[in-house]
Amino acid sequence: MIHCAIEKPVLFSYEECLWFLDRNLDECLYRVENGEVVRALCIGGETVLFRISDGGDVLRLAISDGGDKHMPAVEAFVRAWIDFDTPLERFYEQLREVPALSYMPEQYGGLRLIGIPDLFECLCWCVIGQQINLSFAYTLKRRFVENFGGVVEKGGHVLRTFPTCSTVAELHVEQLRALQFSGGKARYLTQIARAFCNGDISRKHVEPLPRDERLRMLMRLPGVGPWTANYVLMKSFRDPDAVAVGDAGLLNALLRHGLITHKGESSRIDELFAQFAGYRAYLVLYLWRSLSARA
């Protein structure tokens, strides 16, 4: 067991981030227990288990034995996953300028944009979640991971890793249909997996491109439309201005705040987001956050 402490950034709330990580009880890629996050991570062919806990001014990381040499990679993953490196001061100023949103820095202060660093995982999660309610989406993801992903058992924990593209590329549509995936989702998932295996797409290819090119590259994949492409920019590439256009939850949040009176007021939405240049993705996150009551 090796430990490490990361200094928390300004405007960081362990509690808020933990709330986000724990808000859905059916998450299968990590566990939240006793205020700690436990997760498995594949690094260079090895699977290491790590644990995150609150250490006051620091975040504590612990890696289970054997994984000592992977601490730098785990630390880098956690920093990226929980978005340590975005300063939020300016965003909170922007929120305070909009009366309907001015409560947010107080209510959700320190909430960070928890990402999905792996591009393949992020795309699969989008396809799984399209046009179904979130709880069913988590059910489908669990079935997907439990049936086709990896398992690690260490120190009394059973943890799972996301299926690899080579595994998913070999799946038959009927295997996914049996898990109650629609025919469309089943086809998209296997086709996207093949695109990764073929090298038709990879993070390395997409990352260097400007936003429009990234969107275009992503939308060439089957099952990837504007919503998914922007969601991927937000959660996997950390584009600060990516907005999941037309998102059902986002529209509901805008309605609840009286920022629009009916869905389809795209010009008014554009105006609002224009005020949040540099932090549009964070505005989406905080609006999503507002849809869930505090536990």
Add this chain to the structure above:
DNA sequence: CGCCAGGTTAGAG
């Protein structure tokens, strides 16, 4: 039973 859900696609006009 009906309507909506972290949408996308194919086909028609």
Add this chain to the structure above:
DNA sequence: CTCTAACATGGC
């Protein structure tokens, strides 16, 4: 380019 139906199923 815009509009529509179909997709499959759960939650309410």
